[in-house]
Amino acid sequence: VELKSRKAKRKNKLNRMISFGNFLKLSAAVAVVAAVCSNAEPEWRTRYPRKRNGKLANQAVCDTILESWWSNRKAQRDTTAQVSAADAICALFDGDMEACVGRENPTRSAYSGVLSISEEELMGTSCIGVGAHSDRCISNPCFNLNTGECGLGDTYGLCKWWTREEKRQTDDPRVQVGCQRNPCHMGGYGRISDKKCYDLSVRDRNGGYLAECTRCTKQRDRRFRRLGVGCQMTVAQTEGKCAPVSDTADLSNTFVDVSKGQNNNCMCENVTAFCADALGSRSGSFVPYSTVFP
Secondary structure, rough: HHHHHHHHHHHOOOOOHHHHHHHHHHHHHHHHHHHHHHHOOOOOHOOOOOOOOOOOOOOOOHHHHHHHHHHHHHHHOOOOOOHHHHHHHHHHHHHOOHHHHHOHHHHHHHOOOOOOOOHHHHHOOOOOOOOOOOOOOEEEOOOOOOOOOOOOOOOOOOEEEOHHHHHOOOOOOOOOOOOOOOOOOOOOOOOOOOOOHHHOOOOOOOOOEEEEEEEOOOOOHHOOOOOEEHHHEEOOOOOOOOOOOOOOOOOEEEEEEEHHHHOOOOEEEOOHHHHHHHHHHHHHHHHHHHOOOO
């Protein structure tokens, strides 16, 4: 009986030692996993390709932008290129991005009386910063742009057309049906970090991307030195569409593009640079709204 008792004690001790050893192994494994997790790259870094030396590289879209519409974007830095009354108003806010992008912003009241314009025009004119290492403020080309040309390529990276289907997929307040500012565009605010640029991305409710933002920088490619390309969408071209306008809108200065057929929804209001440019270069295509929809 005594022998059996000693054997049982040794067996219990051995089992305890095995259990403690397993515990130590498990603890070590957990520690390794925790260390790996703690050293995991942040999500924004995983979106960039790697060079041969392991350092981050610009995404391929940066090259596409540089080779396609970036030269047109740089041309917008010309402070003499005012083609609409709205541009003249927005020029008041050159160097003051808070007043530039903030319609109805109280900071605009400081500019009251500088031009012969009403308070409504001063506070209500929609403007946007050009960026590209410029502090120029221009009329917002996305505002009421409904000609089918509200795409990244057509507006040199400033505007994106949001569809009803896209709006249904997200709760992001920046997504409104029609022509809106490129969500990645931070023109006039100076240099921003890769993370801040990435955080401007528009996600759907499942975590996917409706618009992903990436930064094109000289630190990863010297060709971008002094260009100010900065934060851009990960695609260089998007499609612009046309949508019906509200019956209650003031359409006295609105023109319909009849080259796309009678009774179509493609039109724009002659208060912004892009609309003024379209009316000037394709004047035969546009007629007053009242002549098409009396």
